[in-house]
Amino acid sequence: METNHRTRIAVIGAGAFGRNHLRVYRELEASTDVQLTAVVDASPEIRTAAAAQYSIPAFATVEELLAARLDLDAASVCVPTIHHAAVAQQLLAAGLDVLIEKPFAATLEEAEQTLAIARAHDRIVQIGHLERFNPAVTATLENLTQPMFFEAHRLSLFTPRSLDVDVVLDLMIHDLDIVLALARSEVASVHATGIPILSRKTDIANVRVEFHSGAVANFTASRVSTEQVRKLRLFQPHQYLSLDFARQELLTISVDPALAEQISNGYRPPATVPANHPTTGFDLQKLDLPRAEPLRLELEDFLASIRTRQQPRVPGEAGLAALALALRINAEIAAHHQRAGL
CATH class of the missing domain: 3.30.360.10 (Dihydrodipicolinate Reductase; domain 2)
Structure with a gap:
């Protein structure tokens, strides 16, 4: 990644968790190279409100987001757990790094498939165990x-x-x-x-x-x-x-x-x-x-991993282990x- 390139981030899901990701990414724009670029949510009311608050484009689906060709680098996946794997796999296959809110996925098979896609595309997967x-x-x-x-x-x-x-x-x-x-x-x-x-x-x-x-x-x-x-x-x-x-x-x-x-x-x-x-x-x-604020530290760690291509503090494998035990x-x-x- 070029040193003058801002890390362009989308937030997928603007509910209880996603709203905090949107807020912290916007706060981090003053001290890091991140640029909050887009939001995705299935609810017209929620995505319209988020778009207005942060002055960013909003989309109803990941497909619409990717079709817009916004030159994204990464995304936070904050949708309900049952959708974690499907959303993350779409983003990884499109060449984006992802931070997936905990738990990693609904099943071990979904988590393992997600990691396999990440490895195939040389992408970073971080799991949102913010504690x-x-x-x-x-x-x-x-x-x-x-x-x-x-x-x-x-x-x-x-x-x-x-x-x-x-x-x-x-x-x-x-x-x-x-x-x-x-x-x-x-x-x-x-x-x-x-x-x-x-x-x-x-x-x-x-x-x-x-x-x-x-x-x-x-x-x-x-x-x-x-x-x-x-x-x-x-x-x-x-x-x-x-x-x-x-x-x-x-x-x-x-x-x-x-x-x-x-x-x-x-x-x-x-x-x-x-x-x-x-x-x-x-x-x-x-x-x-x-x-x-643990979430701020977590997102800073994610951004550092994107820039350096080093493993984050909570990589996908750690999320897989926690999910397996759960x-x-x-x-x-x-x-x-x-x-x-x-």
Whole structure:
């Protein structure tokens, strides 16, 4: 790509997710080489409103977009999950790089076909697991040693958004992707249960995943909760880390290995301790992290990949792995329903 060429982007789908992509791309025009070029949406009202707000042409279909010959470089795919693969494959075959909102696709076959087309056309596929760009996750990766236990909770109030998928593909998949990146091990076994509450699909689920490394992860996700919770805790030798995604905070509690050895041999620390430490020899830190909008960081990463032709932070293969685990969990939930006679 020529250095003076602006990266021309289209947003496919201008609903809840697409509106944010449109907004951030327009904001990034002031600091990067991106140019928000077009929008596609099947709804006449939605695409007309987006076209007026951003002064860009709007189209009803991807076919119309491609026929307009706008010299596009890439696109964000923000349509419902069932359309992810069809839309992305059209764009890839036309020579565009794509960022596909999570989950990657409705089936593994669709995701694998999409990756095959991307490889055939030497195109970039990035999956929109934007929690990977949360400053708390970035800080956790910097402090990672040998995580052995994870506890993830993602609870949300009920909304009619994303009812085309269940809670595993809607909410839990964020934490599945993050834990897969942190555990760095293949999944050995999955145990899961979940039930529908207000929709026809699973609205609350609890999952236990065991990895070949010996690590274990528990996941709870609900979209029928009375509170909003987005937290992940993990334990590794001599350290506990607690992430709050909403607050973009990371709390760490570390213990001196020498003290751990002494305690295992019967030593008990004194009762009087500094106010900010749980006990002598324990180091509690709340990291001072710069706040940032994960979507902005995600789109900046996508644009950098387009320019450099390097893999993005969340390539298609990572999205495929998260999707595979999510679908495996759903199969376990279905099997549990059958055993329980639900």
